[in-house]
Amino acid sequence: MHLSIHTLLDYRIDAEADILLQIEAAANEPTQRVIEGRMTVATGSELHPVPVDAGLGRRTWTRGSGPFRVEYRATVDVERTVQDIAGLGVTPYADLPGEAVPYIWPSRYCQSDRFASFVAKQFGDLEGGAKILAMADWVHDQLDYVIGASDGDTGAADTFISREGICRDYAHLLISFARAAGIPARMVSAYAWNLEPQDFHAVAEIWLEDGWHMIDATRMAPIEGLVPIITGRDATDIAFMTIFGRADLQNQMVNVERLD
Amino acid sequence: MHLSIHTLLDYRIDAEADILLQIEAAANEPTQRVIEGRMTVATGSELHPVPVDAGLGRRTWTRGSGPFRVEYRATVDVERTVQDIAGLGVTPYADLPGEAVPYIWPSRYCQSDRFASFVAKQFGDLEGGAKILAMADWVHDQLDYVIGASDGDTGAADTFISREGICRDYAHLLISFARAAGIPARMVSAYAWNLEPQDFHAVAEIWLEDGWHMIDATRMAPIEGLVPIITGRDATDIAFMTIFGRADLQNQMVNVERLD
Amino acid sequence: MHLSIHTLLDYRIDAEADILLQIEAAANEPTQRVIEGRMTVATGSELHPVPVDAGLGRRTWTRGSGPFRVEYRATVDVERTVQDIAGLGVTPYADLPGEAVPYIWPSRYCQSDRFASFVAKQFGDLEGGAKILAMADWVHDQLDYVIGASDGDTGAADTFISREGICRDYAHLLISFARAAGIPARMVSAYAWNLEPQDFHAVAEIWLEDGWHMIDATRMAPIEGLVPIITGRDATDIAFMTIFGRADLQNQMVNVERLD
């Protein structure tokens, strides 16, 4: 799938502030190829890319004050065959590669240790990929997609109680369930073709047998059309923009179009 | 400093369980050299070392059931000149290396975002290393070292309220303060010479100017005699032993002796 | 039902401490009659009864140090016809008596506001007593009775996630569900005939149409054989014993026998 991505973030910043951008299509994701990608800041502020220490993607620091407007345009080829994970097995702990181990633990927003008993009761009869699919079904069926129901303090434990949230909350809950069953799970931010309304998206990525597999419990966009940006333990690591100061949103736009 | 380390962990495990050990002196820590190190399991269970994805140290998986007894013996040369950090500056965000960036964010046990206002008021007049030292003084002075006052659910926010804890709680609070001031901070587990009583230890590691600097807010053991094991965002990542099942402690011993 | 109650609480208290006892069969509960009741402290410490400001029961203050042993013996006639609440309606807010109003709000252990969406989805098709019965069924079916799974910090939100607990946790969750549906609910501590093993018990009490109705989601003891002690918003108000100092349990015994 040949995709064109266009993002615009327009903020008004009170006093000069550091800004962390995580909005580039990941160049080190094996199922996509970034043909071209360019980030520009209207004020001409310098951009400092920094590699991630673990996982996919790249971060970029910059600074801004007053009107701050950043654009990102890219063309990406996605060649992702979505595998049916139903038959995939769980990797024994001792065989997990170093990159997968940290994703078996609870994290700030994914309090997986608290779900051990629920997950054992609800999904204990299933194994491997079939268990993950049942978890994703449960999350999809039990949650309502409600914009404004969650905020930056909302974790999986809250979402499990409130039964409402947006893509990050769906992902946090699925990730927590997977980890509670001993299956490594991380979070991926992504551009998403055919997502309505167009916005940044986030899904869970699960380690089964042969590698990471993206699962979108919201079912709002096809996995084939996702363009991963960056991975992390949970939303903490993958925010598309962090302004270290006070700022007001003026305008924000994400547009993903299929070219072929 | 020439140190001899001897650790014994003796547990009784209900049913066969996976076990993660993080008890080896870090071979990739620049200020120490592991002359020799050997981990042995009494039952002869196979040991599967796995590299860490980010930071110092190495993890080892094994399995056990019934009586489980692991020993680790090592000889380590520590040549660490403890730097006076008072004059060290903070690295601007844009100049942070990729390995430091994830340590500016809140994590499961270090809710640094919640301390922003307190840290600004309490330490706002200070800069860089001097600020970190004032934070460590505050943690040392305001907390009482009380064994049993905290458990595996206790985070920095709890400790800030209860004013009681052990080494992990002192480290979590100092790390949270540092991150709240925009300074990367992570947690290190370590063997500690001259720690009374002898046990595993944990301290904060702060990124200033030229690299990571260990700070022990408990002041219970000299930095010169610490032997780092593994680093992480907080206690989540660095537990010396995790048994994925039910187990009872039979005996646990840590002994660090100076040979020179 | 004619019941004989015998309770023994035996503690060792470090330094002289105030003690609050809430262990007497409630004299102002309309469906029971306390024929005789006597509380005695082995050391002869003075007992200061104090009326409750709202609800059933009575509190007693005393003091102790070193060995502290209190006994309570009573004979109680219980004449409680357990009503089928399935057909009972909810009282409109405006018709609630003053004594019921505070029990529509969240309390320390019953975070009912967080369950609004879940309760609407899960029980929204039902009304009045039938809704309460469905809630009690859900709590009974989804929780496992696990001693040691909860402690004095555990609230309904935790129990909803962990799916484990004891009588206080079952009651907290049912109370939270009821309040989330706008139905007043409080907690009652009680002696319980036929409870195995014998111990203090706690159940929910729900306001429907004509008054308070006890519901025991654990189903461990018949409502007909309960002897209410004291009521409150949640476990905060109804602990059978609070020692304002350090103490060690030596022995604790509750015995309820049917005499007729």
Place this chain on the structure above:
Amino acid sequence: MHLSIHTLLDYRIDAEADILLQIEAAANEPTQRVIEGRMTVATGSELHPVPVDAGLGRRTWTRGSGPFRVEYRATVDVERTVQDIAGLGVTPYADLPGEAVPYIWPSRYCQSDRFASFVAKQFGDLEGGAKILAMADWVHDQLDYVIGASDGDTGAADTFISREGICRDYAHLLISFARAAGIPARMVSAYAWNLEPQDFHAVAEIWLEDGWHMIDATRMAPIEGLVPIITGRDATDIAFMTIFGRADLQNQMVNVERLD
């Protein structure tokens, strides 16, 4: 002091909803006399007053849909001599009247049990009223009054960390400190003469020796000019208005004027 009170609450309610109003000057507060008081709803909805089960004040239920506008006008004589509490002693537990006992416990927003160690360290050298005054000084000095820094989920533990809040947060923290020291403390909503800007106000009320004493850690309005509305364990019980449904604020006005 002769005060005229005028309150206007103007909301737009989506669908017909129950409404609980707690906005009348308390008729049963001994240091004030309500000369006249009248509540009116523009739509003429019926008003159902209901007595409180414990403490000061009265509640009123009504219903509304679409535009909902309630006014309250009263004239109140306040004759309150503010006592210097510095020399007042703490009432021994056993001598507390029934009405004071529930206010020694933690409540939803006042997690007093968590502050035991801090309060002992910080205020342990002081006694009785002098201790309470030191607590009020601490709260006043350590918190910044920041509108928007807290919301309906914010409790004293949060405020202790964030060091920011409004009157309810100041009161919650002071109440928590007092209870942690074994001193009964409750919360009072009030009209406040000379409060800038004019609004509903809330303060702590502490039981010392001879009764309840209001303390305002915000120091924004003189105690002599407070007109208590209703008391409770914390903000849960004393909200001036609760709409059991969705509603939008149109206008809200509180005006307190001195007539003599």
